Amino acid sequence: MSGIVNDSMDEGSIMDSEDRIERIVDIYISAEARLTSYLSSSGSDGVKVRSSRAAAVCLGLLCVLLLTAVIVLCFHINTKSTNYTQERQQLLTKITNLTEERDQLLTNNMNLTEERDQLLIRNENLTSERQLLIFQNGNLTKERDQLKSEENELQKRFADGWKCHQSSLYFISSEMKSWTESRRYCTERAADLVIINNIEEQDFVKNISGVANVWIGLTDTDVEGTWKWVDGSNMTSGFWETGQPNTEEEDCALTHSPGWADFPCGFTFKWICEKSIFK
Structure with a gap:
């Protein structure tokens, strides 16, 4: 101009x-x-x-x-x-x-280009993190559903009188049967007579049975004097009452407040079943 x-x-x-x-x-x-x-x-x-x-x-x-x-x-x-x-x-x-x-x-x-590149990288990281979270959420959902299913199963078992201790479920009967009939009752329910492995389990069994005499899964019917558990394993340590076992004709074991004792297998007593919590 x-x-x-x-x-x-x-x-x-x-x-x-x-x-x-x-x-x-x-x-x-x-x-x-x-x-x-x-x-x-x-x-x-x-x-x-x-x-x-x-x-x-x-x-x-x-x-x-x-x-x-x-x-x-x-x-x-x-x-x-x-x-x-x-x-x-x-x-x-x-x-x-x-x-x-x-x-x-x-x-x-140049500044905008650098900012764009940073945003692209951040977007890729967030996308990867989102995919990982979705995958983890799916796994957690499956695990939750499995735990709910197990919880429902446990609730059914507890409703039938089963009690939980560590990784096992225990059932004490209200009626009396022979050792063999007691074991049959347990096996029909995917369980067996209780196997006591340590002092904690012995105390738990005594606590739920009280002063009653109850059959446990221990016998020497195969070889006299060789006591074996119902799963075929040898008894390595026991909680026998003083003076027990004492008679050759008494081939089945029970537990009561003083400890274990051997009795004739045909006698009728209450019993305790045991099965894994994962069965």
Whole structure:
């Protein structure tokens, strides 16, 4: 916009200079015409003098005209140069501003690119974590359903009178049977007569049986004096009552408050069944 204004001002200055030159030329032509007319009407002696003077006047006018043209031309050139210099400075300033703006935009673009890459990485990590959580949730759901199923099964067993201790379920009868019939009752329910492995289990059995005599899964019917549990394992340590076992005809074991004792297998007593909690 400034360049257009400067060009308009230059064109106006040029037009003014041209008008002044035209007026000077008109003055010169008018003076020359008057001089010619005067010389025509004068005598021959005065003609030479007047001709010399006229030539001097014309030369002076030409010099003034030339000087004026030179001044106008210099003024025009100086004005154009000043305008060009100002326009050049404006263009350089604009280029500098555009360069700075470009650099700022490049920096912003680089920062945005880095931020985008970070967001992409974070999105991938979150997606992987989400997939892992979905997988873990599925496993936990299956495990929960399995535990609920086991809980329901245990509740059914407990409803039938079974008691839980460590990893086994125990059932003490309310009726009395022989050792063989007691064992059959247990095996029909996916269990067997109780096997006592340690003092903690012995105390638990005594606690649920109280002072009653109850059959346990221990016998020496196969080999007299060799006591074996119903799972076929040998008895390595026992909790026999003092003086027990004491008779060859008593091949089955029971427990009561003083400890274990051997009795004839045909006697009828209460019994305790045992089975794994995972069956």
